[in-house]
Amino acid sequence: MADPTSRAAALLKEHRDSIDRLDAILVYTLAERFSQTQAVGKLKAEHDLPPSDPNREATQIARLERMAQEAGLDPTFAKKFLNFVISEVIRHHEQFQK
Template structure:
């Protein structure tokens, strides 16, 4: 194989990896959406507040730490 052919093969491999990651992200986002819908239903059924500022603050801090 030439350098150009090797580069094209590597490019295809990397793009395949990106495509797999994209599919996994979409699946995870769909799962998250289903869970948040269930939380909303549970809160409505039990007359719980829709928002929880303390939880939201904790989540923002947790996610910021993960992002770093």
């Protein structure tokens, strides 16, 4: 039987490997999300639409807060995260307007 320190080290490695996989999923998911929002930004610029849509943003934030609650994730954190992402998207959309 393995000693407790070796078992803890093995479990720690498993958790860290899982975290590494999830980090990769997050990065690639964010990249795909920004690819889509850039397409939206270009479309908005082509049709002289404003870079920000406050109603859509509020709806998305409320949706994410509900999903976070259901998933056991702190809704305040989820809201902060989405607000950060939205601010970056708007910044990109504003660049297309120039």
